[in-house]
Amino acid sequence: MAKLRKAVCYRKLKMPYTRKSKKREKSYVRGAPYSKITIFDMGNKRAKFTHRVSLVSKNEFNFRHNALESTRISVNKKLAKKIGDTNFFFKVNVYPHHVLRENATASGAGADRFSSGMAHSFGKPVGLAAQIRRGQEVMYVETDEKNISFAKDALKQVMCKSPIKGQIEIVKR
Numbered sequence: 001m002a003k004l005r006k007a008v009c010y011r012k013l014k015m016p017y018t019r020k021s022k023k024r025e026k027s028y029v030r031g032a033p034y035s036k037i038t039i040f041d042m043g044n045k046r047a048k049f050t051h052r053v054s055l056v057s058k059n060e061f062n063f064r065h066n067a068l069e070s071t072r073i074s075v076n077k078k079l080a081k082k083i084g085d086t087n088f089f090f091k092v093n094v095y096p097h098h099v100l101r102e103n104a105t106a107s108g109a110g111a112d113r114f115s116s117g118m119a120h121s122f123g124k125p126v127g128l129a130a131q132i133r134r135g136q137e138v139m140y141v142e143t144d145e146k147n148i149s150f151a152k153d154a155l156k157q158v159m160c161k162s163p164i165k166g167q168i169e170i171v172k173r
Contacts, residue, residue, distance in 0.1 A: 062129035065096040096128035
């Protein structure tokens with residue numbers, strides 16, 4: 001399996017570039033991989049909780065789908081272990097739509113014979129990312145007043161594991 005490129009390659013937000021062709025079937029990105037994050041709602045979905053703890057972004061960046069899935073797993077596991085499965089509701093608000101592409105160039109002996117360089121630089125799809133804007137709510141936890149500190153700790157863990165610079169907001173419902 002190919003190694004992931006560093007996240008710094010895809011950190012800045014860009015408008016998605018799509019090909020414009022006279023033939024309609026060549027005008028869109030083919031072969032985009034499936035998103036690794038498939039579950040967005042966790043915990044007790046039916047209960048009414050008194051407080052909402054949100055993670056709001058202070059910067060703009062691309063949140064790759066594998067990083068989003070790993071933070072979702074860690075937050076859900078931490079909350080389930082500390083306060084139990086029925087005492088919280090956790091939701092990821094962003095979805096990875098943006099297709100990340102890589103223009104792989106050959107290097108080494110004989111690379112000039114089969115490398116196209118920047119002549120055909122559209123690139124092959126290698127992953128997906130959610131584009132996060134400044135002030136956007138990335139994820140939130142609903143819980144009761146006694147469990148607010150556990151929810152804050154779980155969302156602080158997200159800020160340590162990912163490129164998000166954010167703030168945690170607590171709202172009484």
